[in-house]
Amino acid sequence: MDHFPNSTGSFPATRLRRNRADEWTRRLVAENSLSCDDLIWPVFLKEGSGTREAITAMPGQVRVSLSELPDHVGRAVELGIPAIALFPATPAQRKDSEGSHALDADNLICRAARLLKATFPNLGLIGDVALDPYTDHGHDGVLRQGRVANDETLQVLAAQTVVQAQAGIDTLAPSDMMDGRIGALRSALDLAGFSDVRLMSYAAKYASGFYGPFRDALGSAATLKGDKRTYQMDPANSDEALREVALDLQEGADMVMVKPGMPYLDIIQRVKATFAVPTFAYQVSGEYSMLKAAINQGWLDPDTVILEALMAFKRAGCNGILTYFALEAATRLKRG
Numbered sequence: 001m002d003h004f005p006n007s008t009g010s011f012p013a014t015r016l017r018r019n020r021a022d023e024w025t026r027r028l029v030a031e032n033s034l035s036c037d038d039l040i041w042p043v044f045l046k047e048g049s050g051t052r053e054a055i056t057a058m059p060g061q062v063r064v065s066l067s068e069l070p071d072h073v074g075r076a077v078e079l080g081i082p083a084i085a086l087f088p089a090t091p092a093q094r095k096d097s098e099g100s101h102a103l104d105a106d107n108l109i110c111r112a113a114r115l116l117k118a119t120f121p122n123l124g125l126i127g128d129v130a131l132d133p134y135t136d137h138g139h140d141g142v143l144r145q146g147r148v149a150n151d152e153t154l155q156v157l158a159a160q161t162v163v164q165a166q167a168g169i170d171t172l173a174p175s176d177m178m179d180g181r182i183g184a185l186r187s188a189l190d191l192a193g194f195s196d197v198r199l200m201s202y203a204a205k206y207a208s209g210f211y212g213p214f215r216d217a218l219g220s221a222a223t224l225k226g227d228k229r230t231y232q233m234d235p236a237n238s239d240e241a242l243r244e245v246a247l248d249l250q251e252g253a254d255m256v257m258v259k260p261g262m263p264y265l266d267i268i269q270r271v272k273a274t275f276a277v278p279t280f281a282y283q284v285s286g287e288y289s290m291l292k293a294a295i296n297q298g299w300l301d302p303d304t305v306i307l308e309a310l311m312a313f314k315r316a317g318c319n320g321i322l323t324y325f326a327l328e329a330a331t332r333l334k335r336g
């Protein structure tokens, strides 16, 4: 109370509804805003040509082959979306226990990066760093005695990072949750002459059931042996997220991310309040699918819930949001 001497008047002199009475006051007193500058669109890639394949568990999202990619991504560029995040679906025959296809300079994500850089030089490209699209066991790193081996995985991730930077990826986003990976990736990038390539760390990534539809989208659900709880965070923890973020910042992260989004708004708020650094949320596949399913049933109104859910991230302190709703949200924001 003492801290806010001017905002604690009492009724009837004070009526908070006055500022809500008209659109123009509501606009003036709004504490947060959402614009297309806040949006990052995750895009799923697929081998072959001429295909846009619907993802059953994510209505409205597709896997696109490279021939369709410029057209697909062009919609985001036209709407003014600053960046997209690329996720490749790797054919089963290219997967092995070491995830070696991650290091092939001609793999799908690298070919996509070269094509997109040439087509849309000003669009930010975010590349996923982790081995799960490439391993036949579906884990984010290499397995030794049935466990994901941290330090050996770091070497592969560092090489994967350089391969993607060489293909034109501007920002590498490690989603693997190995200890020490930001430091390892930063040194590898600097050594290879990519000191301007950014690192967006999935700093606080939880072992979440909300990734289910994404794993279906990439075909890693069928292959995943066990779960990811020995490297992704326990949903019970919050202080630990601050330690993860602190370490990643020390190691050179340019931006940090909390994932999933809506069930972890408290983590976003703590991260932003503690570190005051560029902070992002990933509104993950399960969050998208829940909303989309209810919208498609007519149980939720898309004209309100999509932007309301995204505004929650801004209110919690996010600079931006990775969201499968990016195109829909940008379209709605344009319409006003």
Ligand code: PBG
Binding pocket: 128, 129, 130, 131, 132, 140, 175, 176, 210, 211, 212, 213, 214, 215, 228, 283, 284, 285, 286
């Ligand atoms: C894996 C990865 C996952 C997502 C992004 N990168 C899933 C997982 O950790 O199993 C999830 C994204 C989503 O659910 O939308 N490196």
